[in-house]
Amino acid sequence: MSKFKFSVGPWNVHSGADSYGPATRQEIDFDEKLAKFAEMGFSAIQFHDDDAVPNINDYTEEEIKQKARELKVKLDKYGLAAEFVAPRLWMDPHTIDGGFMSTSAEDREYAMWRAYRSIDIARELDCDMIVLWLAREGTLCAESKSPVWATKMLIEAINKMLEYDSTIRVCIEPKPNEPIDRSICGTMGHVMAISAATIDPSRVGGNLESAHAILAGLDPAHEIGFALAMGKLMTVHLNDQNGIRYDQDKSFGVENLRAAFNQVKVLKENNYGSHGEYVGLDVKAMRSTSDEDSYKHLETSLSVFKALEEKVERFDYDFQRKCVKTRDFEALELYVMKLLMGLV
Numbered sequence: 001m002s003k004f005k006f007s008v009g010p011w012n013v014h015s016g017a018d019s020y021g022p023a024t025r026q027e028i029d030f031d032e033k034l035a036k037f038a039e040m041g042f043s044a045i046q047f048h049d050d051d052a053v054p055n056i057n058d059y060t061e062e063e064i065k066q067k068a069r070e071l072k073v074k075l076d077k078y079g080l081a082a083e084f085v086a087p088r089l090w091m092d093p094h095t096i097d098g099g100f101m102s103t104s105a106e107d108r109e110y111a112m113w114r115a116y117r118s119i120d121i122a123r124e125l126d127c128d129m130i131v132l133w134l135a136r137e138g139t140l141c142a143e144s145k146s147p148v149w150a151t152k153m154l155i156e157a158i159n160k161m162l163e164y165d166s167t168i169r170v171c172i173e174p175k176p177n178e179p180i181d182r183s184i185c186g187t188m189g190h191v192m193a194i195s196a197a198t199i200d201p202s203r204v205g206g207n208l209e210s211a212h213a214i215l216a217g218l219d220p221a222h223e224i225g226f227a228l229a230m231g232k233l234m235t236v237h238l239n240d241q242n243g244i245r246y247d248q249d250k251s252f253g254v255e256n257l258r259a260a261f262n263q264v265k266v267l268k269e270n271n272y273g274s275h276g277e278y279v280g281l282d283v284k285a286m287r288s289t290s291d292e293d294s295y296k297h298l299e300t301s302l303s304v305f306k307a308l309e310e311k312v313e314r315f316d317y318d319f320q321r322k323c324v325k326t327r328d329f330e331a332l333e334l335y336v337m338k339l340l341m342g343l344v
Helices: 030-040 061-077 105-124 147-164 188-197 210-215 220-229 257-269 296-314 317-326 329-341
Strands: 006-008 044-048 081-086 129-133 169-173 204-209 233-238 279-281
Touching (some): 006 296, 030 061, 030 296, 061 081, 061 105, 081 105, 105 129, 105 147, 129 233, 147 169, 147 188, 169 188, 169 233, 188 204, 204 210, 204 220, 210 233, 210 257, 220 233, 220 257, 233 257, 257 296, 257 329, 279 296, 296 329
Parallel strands (some): 006 044, 006 279, 044 081, 169 204, 204 233
């Protein structure tokens, strides 16, 4: 029995369309996804603002709140909580040059409107966290905007969110590249610096995604550990990545089992989840996946995580301390590999 609670977003189950090809599976009804997620053992749902309220731009503020209340009834029906709401700023014509860092004042205002509506939705869903995936926050052309100005625009936007609601928390999900050329706030270290510069650092933290750390050439477990040491890890998005390519969002642990083991290990050793945090998944099914297997990548990720959780519980810390004392790290590495291979 896992000691963690798990969350998932509706986008984790999709039709398989990408930048290089059309859909390969049928779309699945939102309510059907909720029922399946609950059946699989997930405790919470991750939302973009327009997952919670489709066609959000077409509604008034009060209409958006009402639709969020209707969604809350559905979540309650399946015994699911809302983990967070994230403004989806990268899909709108207003955000072709970024949202909070757009060179257009009008478009920056639109980004704030979406951020405020995300906060409204979150409160109706009994949720206190807003996640910012800064997808297009950077430059397409290096000379198009100053990185100093852009960073200050991000801090200003977060401050406005903190002022809009005195209880909301803002959680930044850093990514070093794609779909923009040069990102602003690309690693967990950047997140910590941005947090410290806001009007209420206690309410600003980070969401570490495994693949994003790998894309930055960093170790996911160490990025998780860095945020934990600062008391700033609000959530995680676990997945895997085959090197420094495009963002693959592969099932957790399928590329580098030892790296996955150490992510579970650092979470478990530091009592992650003791303040209500969820272990979130952000994984995509392969394009070749059939309609019947639309949830198999989620089942794989949960299975790998729970198996590694059991490995962490069996980890021989006495042997580790002995190896550290004598600096016999070869023996420690062999022990870890044998543990992962089921030989000890």
